Amino acid sequence: MQAPEWTNQHPVNAVRWVPVELVRANDYNPNSVAKPExxxxxxSIEADGYTQPIVVWECDGGYEVIDGFHRHLVGKEMGLSHLPVVVVNRESTDRNDRIASTIRHNRARGKHRISSMSDIVVELSRRNWNDEKIARELGMDADEVLRLKQISGLAELFESEDFSEAWEPGDNEA
Structure with missing residues (x-):
């Protein structure tokens, strides 16, 4: 029985098992998982096996984890020879797109460390993404982008912003 044609557009329809040494973690995942989890x-993986594939980006002759960082880590620690993956966004190769995909996957499901999210907003800003694009691609509103920029404390991120001039004590004294 052949799957309907519309299923071919979804990565989950093409799970493959790849050698564990070809799958590498990304260096920007802001998620953290406590030891009990x-x-x-x-x-769960020992008892039930992998029930969700690791979402990856194909690049540099291997695969970079987009979603499933901790599933990837556990598989490596268990000494598995292969991991289940699905490849997303084959047509894109830009690091910004990989970061945005990771954040979309994570934010749809859980929480992030604030300092790591601030670092990501800083990196995307430095890579010429404006605030509107950062907000749209990472599922934030403008205030959240601004707050995350403020956490970084980097003046360069605000150089294009309009601010009121500072006042000195006594300026408004009659």
């Missing part, structure tokens, strides 16, 4: 993830 990591232990439970390990137990």
């Amino acid at each position: 990591m232990d439970l993830l390990r137990r």
Whole structure:
């Protein structure tokens, strides 16, 4: 029985098992998982196997994790030879797109460390993404982007912003 044609556009329809050494973690994932949840993830994979593939981007002769960082980590720690992956966004190769995809996957499901999210907003700003694009691609509103920029404390991120001039004590004294 052949799958309907519309299923071919979804990565989950093309899970493949790839050698674990070809799958590498990204260096921008702001998610953190506490030890009890990591232990439970390990137990889940041991008891039930992989029930969700690791979402990856194909690049540099291997695969970079977009979603499933902790599933990837557990599989490596367990000494598995292969991991289940699905490849997304084959046509895009830009790091900005990979970062945005990771954040979309993570934010749809959980929480992030604030400092790591601030670092990501800083990186995307430095890579010429404006605030509107950052907000749209990462599922934020303008105020959240601004707050994350403020956390970084980098003046360069605000050089294009309009601010009122500072006042000195006594300026308004009659």
